[in-house]
Amino acid sequence: MRVLKFAILGLLYRQEYSGYDITSQFKKEIGQFWSAKHSQIYPELRKLVDEGLLHFRTQIQGEKLEKKMYTITEAGRKELLAWAISPEPLPETEKDAFMLKMYFIHTLSKEEAKTLFQDQLQQRQDKLVYLQQQYDDLIPVFGTENTADAMYFDHPHLGHYLVLTKAIAREQSYVVWLEQQMKLFL
Amino acid sequence: MRVLKFAILGLLYRQEYSGYDITSQFKKEIGQFWSAKHSQIYPELRKLVDEGLLHFRTQIQGEKLEKKMYTITEAGRKELLAWAISPEPLPETEKDAFMLKMYFIHTLSKEEAKTLFQDQLQQRQDKLVYLQQQYDDLIPVFGTENTADAMYFDHPHLGHYLVLTKAIAREQSYVVWLEQQMKLFL
DNA sequence: GGGTCCATGTAACTGGTTACATGATTCT
DNA sequence: AGAATCATGTAACCAGTTACATGGACCC
Structure with missing residues (x-):
């Protein structure tokens, strides 16, 4: 279902974020209902860029630390919206x-x-x-x-x-x- | 964490079940909080037998249909109990x-x-x-x-x-x- | 100088789903 | 005879975690 894909697109809907920033967001409020580790996020970001849903620019932090700031593309917005309006079926099992x-x-x-x-x-x-x-x-x-x-x-x-x-x-x-x-x- | 392992041991605590029976149980009440597909259950049963936590006998249903009825061993009961009394930490994220x-x-x-x-x-x-x-x-x-x-x-x-x-x-x-x-x- | 945080990645593994594959039994 | 259910398994794939690996920036 690739929910992580949409979680990332959703986070980038309003602002630019680095992979690290996205990881941090999942430790805040939304972490109550969705999260992922950085080891899952970085490959997913790459995949989304390959799919044309995101692009990024490299920014220098301080002297030479490079970080990649990701932005959602028009195609990305389109996919996000299609997902967001689709009715969400209940899971049969909510594991506990x-x-x-x-x-x-x-x-x-x-x-x-x-x-x-x-x-x-x-x-x-x-x-x-x-x-x-x-x-x-x-x-x-x-x-x-x-x-x-x-x-x-x-x-x-x-x-x-x-x-x-x-x-x-x-x-x-x-x-x-x-x-x-x-x-x-x- | 191998929760499925303990789910199976728990189901077998009071009675003998086949793999099919266990699959059926996960479609009943406990399915609200834990479940697994048969494709995950059958390999797990085999693994538990290999680990000495279960054993099984083959029973004939009707003319020639073979089913494997699984029973928990003493070692299995011991592991189940150790898991059952261990405090359950809250998940940081309950995905929704x-x-x-x-x-x-x-x-x-x-x-x-x-x-x-x-x-x-x-x-x-x-x-x-x-x-x-x-x-x-x-x-x-x-x-x-x-x-x-x-x-x-x-x-x-x-x-x-x-x-x-x-x-x-x-x-x-x-x-x-x-x-x-x-x-x-x- | 040391600790915490910022920043990015890969590798190996575990857990779980979907699809493939087969065949017997039971009920209508 | 056909449908639903009983019964067991494997293969390929997808999602997610843990561990490995590296280095810069910022604050005290």
């Missing part, structure tokens, strides 16, 4: 190794299961705190909340906002489910 | 191509985004109905609900119950988030 362990809960003692469970709850709660902090940092620049609407479709940070609120919803749902099932260990 | 598209929502017109959004909402709602039906089918045999407790840690279908309730929570959270963000298109 913790839930696989839960399916096999009968292999564990009550104490062992409780420990595993509480560890997962703690991790999810910590992540939730982290995401909520990110949300609090975004809201001043975004300006929604309390004013009921003031939600602009054309706001430049809307994607950022959607990704963050979705990640928070996901973690909250996980935490609530874990807390509810804790009754098993009373 | 729809959310990647949402991150790039600025590439779309309001109408295009709305169509994409509504399609995803419909799919998630349909899936929720399907999962709730499965839940309704399970509850008579499981016997929780309304009686406040009656939730046995040792119930043979607890894993089944956990996986279903978690899948429902996941889809509900998705639907609620989509509905909330629909305000963008008013």
Whole structure:
């Protein structure tokens, strides 16, 4: 399906980035829903240039460090748009190794299961705190909340906002489910 | 990490299965959180036999159709247990191509985004109905609900119950988030 | 001078999907 | 007789991770 291809095209839709920059982006908000290592990104960039979807110029950083700044071409934009409007089918499976362990809960003692469970709850709660902090940092620049609407479709940070609120919803749902099932260990 | 290895060991913990049976299991409840195609399962079964974690006997079905029924060995149980009790770290990224598209929502017109959004909402709602039906089918045999407790840690279908309730929570959270963000298109 | 980050690449391997290939059983 | 399902396997390919490899820039 070559999702990485479209992730890169999407990132380059609004600005020029180096391979390193793209790697960094995947460590930020969008990393909650897609990411790749630099070892996958650099070959993909090359492929996209070969396919005529990107081009690059070499820029000198400091004295002699060369970096390649990539830009999306018209052909690239066209492919990106075609992908972006295509309806996204649900995956049959959303892999979750913790839930696989839960399916096999009968292999564990009550104490062992409780420990595993509480560890997962703690991790999810910590992540939730982290995401909520990110949300609090975004809201001043975004300006929604309390004013009921003031939600602009054309706001430049809307994607950022959607990704963050979705990640928070996901973690909250996980935490609530874990807390509810804790009754098993009373 | 060889999660498939442990998924197979876990399935064989309580009963004997053929490769075909394991493939079928991944199309049932646990398929919400882990699955594999037969083309991955058959080589893995062979590998697990080579490693001494499984053994099998050949059984004749009907006139001459041979099937291999796999059983977990003591070594297999030991490895399964070690995996099952080990704390499960959160994945940094939970890949979701729809959310990647949402991150790039600025590439779309309001109408295009709305169509994409509504399609995803419909799919998630349909899936929720399907999962709730499965839940309704399970509850008579499981016997929780309304009686406040009656939730046995040792119930043979607890894993089944956990996986279903978690899948429902996941889809509900998705639907609620989509509905909330629909305000963008008013 | 040393540490962290910026910057780019390749090689080997692992995990997973799609396609190819075959044949028996069961139900209608 | 034909369709759906049971049953097992391999080959080719694609996606993704870990490890190897190198060097410059910036800050203290």
